[in-house]
Amino acid sequence: VGISLDQKYQITVGQQLPQSFKAYCQAHYNRNKIFVLIDENVNRLHGEKVATMVSGFENTHVIEIPEGESSKSVKQWNNITNKILETGIERSTPILAIGGGVTGDLAGFVAATVLRGVPLIHVPTTLLAMVDSSIGGKTGVNHTTGKNLIGSFYQPDAVFSDIAFLETLEQKEWVTGMAEILKYAAIRNPDLFEVMEELIHQPLTPKKRWSEVVEESARIKIDIVQKDTLEAGTRAYLNFGHTFGHALEKVSGYGEITHGEAVFVGMIAACHFSQELGHPVSDVRFSPFLSLYKKQMAPLTVDTEELLDAMKSDKKVKDNTIRLVLLNDWGSPYLYSCEDHSLLHKSWRYTLDKL
Ligand code: NAD
Ligand code: ZN
Secondary structure (H helix, E strand, C coil): CEEEECCCEEEEEECCCHHHHHHHHHHHCCCCEEEEEEEHHHHHHHHHHHHHHCCCCCEEEEEEECCCHHHCCHHHHHHHHHHHHHHCCCCCCCEEEEECHHHHHHHHHHHHHHHHCCCEEEEECCHHHHHHHCCCCEEEEEECCEEEEEEEECCCCEEEEEHHHHHHCCHHHHHHHHHHHHHHHHHCCCHHHHHHHHHHCCCCCCCHHHHHHHHHHHHHHHHHHHCCCCCCCHHHHHHCCHHHHHHHHHHHCECCECHHHHHHHHHHHHHHHHHHCCCCCCHHHHHHHHHHHHHHCCCCCCCHHHHHHHHHCCCCCECCEEEEEEEEECCEEEEEEECCHHHHHHHHHHHHHHC
8 A cells, every 4th residue: 555745755554565665666776785774683583575675786785773772872873874884875875774663763863864865765663663653754863861862854765564574573562552553543533443452352463454554543644744744733643642651751761661551551641631621532442452551561660749740851841831632532632731730640640540
């Protein structure tokens, strides 16, 4: 399935995409050279498939990226940039990013900066990367003072989401990616709640229905981002559950809780907050998924005071006013400037009690 974004940026979702990838490269690039920046686990598990994908290029340079968030660093950016420049690269030489959000964000930033920008193609291999991080053009690395503080907006030429990669994905990563899909359900298409409920009652393997969910999620993200590429307004709707979630990630310690787990919890809090303001959005919509998250999450030992402090110190907070994405109704988000911090306390207490 092809979804095109302002004519020049193509997203393809499906199974067994190596053929369309090859055709795309043949049509768009001089196939003299390609750099493949690939997550080490993905290279181990899917190296042969990747070799088939790039077999049309005369010279393939594979650079493995160690797994984990710590690879999203200036140091790794520097290592990779050195390797690429020492090998030799031209403005037209493509960089192929194959992996989850870590690989995509890092490789994207390398592509954005080497020679002031070379062609970038994303092949996301985690559910989260397929529905979220490979779309929208945010690239970057972390800094010791915080996540994603160094980076740029840089759009890929194309994204190829081949759900067959998900065959080897660990359960925890499936569940992490699901949170962002449930977010799209909440802010745009509530029908996704029912589809997801069906899917979690079956083994988590990449069957066709997942392809449809990935495609619909990608469509929603594209639509929101397209209207607001540089994040001036409505793109903020994508932060539903995230103001609460980021606070939880920070207080729990990154690595203790995955981003998706934190966002899932954050969405329950945001629903509760919305309900307190009179909007008909009961968090029972999230109940079918709660046990899945509870089963895999480490027990939370956080208190509401700490969470509130973390929310106030977020980089997006201005004048002590915390900006929340709330729901008027399912599928209808809006931005709310929160000055009444007691309601935040209440929503956190309610949410932590559920876990
Ligand atoms: P990740 O890239 O760390 O991947 C998770 C784990 O899955 C890793 O251990 C990886 O080795 C492994 N893996 C990847 N593909 C696999 C496969 N097919 N089979 C088996 N194992 C596989 O994590 P993620 O959740 O994909 O991404 C998280 C990152 O994405 C964070 O750094 C976050 O900041 C970023 N992010 C960026 C955006 C954006 O707009 N750019 C949006 C959301 C998140
Ligand atoms: Zn997120």
